[in-house]
Amino acid sequence: MFKPLKRSFFERNTLEVAPELLGKNIILRQSRKKERRGIIVEVEAYTNDDPACHAARGKTLRNEVMFGPGGFSYVYFIYGMYHCLNFVTEEEGIPGAVLIRALEIPDEDPRIASGPGKLCKHLKITKNHNKLDCCNEDSSLIVTNNNSNKKHCFPITQTQRIGISQASHYPWRWYIKDNPSVSKTIEKRV
Secondary structure, eight states: OOOBOOHHHHSSOHHHHHHHTTTOEEEEESSSSOEEEEEEEEEEEEETTOTTSTTTTOOOTTTGGGGSOSSBEEEEEETTTEEEEEEEOSSTTSOEEEEEEEEEOTTSOTTTTBSHHHHHHHHTOOGGGTTOBTTSTTSSEEEEOOSSSSOOOOOEEEEOOOSOSSSTTSOOEEEETTOTTOSOOOSOBO
16 A cells, blocks of 8 residues: 655645655556556646746636645646646645656556656546545545655756746756656756
8 A cells, every 4th residue: 555645745845846756656546446657757846936837827716726735636738638737835825836747657668658748648637636635545646655665866857847938947847867758858957
């Protein structure tokens, strides 16, 4: 049985949480007997004072989960075709989130979940997965440490964000260096 990360992990500064999510597991329970797992290999951070953040212009029905406690899922639909998975960070009232850009899915093609839209499509993550408490062990979507008690050491690359038009120069994207599941690796490093 996998134990979800504690809420205190998420209720911290978004820029600290984001790189610490690398190497963690996402477990999506699709039924009592079927679950999918992936290792987080690429993330991007979005904060309340960030013009690219959905919460930058205030609270709406779409982004209200970002204003709640950390550790909840925030799933939105873009370009009329893709869902994107985020985890809410910061304490209640301070919006922030980390976009999961890529997962490594064990025993599958490394590119199958490289990119936020591709990973949601592959895992069948939809708006039905919005506002799930990922710190509750009974939730259908949780984030866990990896199985080993050993801390995994891997090189991390920090770069500018990609795929956005505003504040793309912010160096708030992190990924596991040389991981084949990373969505895109040709960019200016910081």
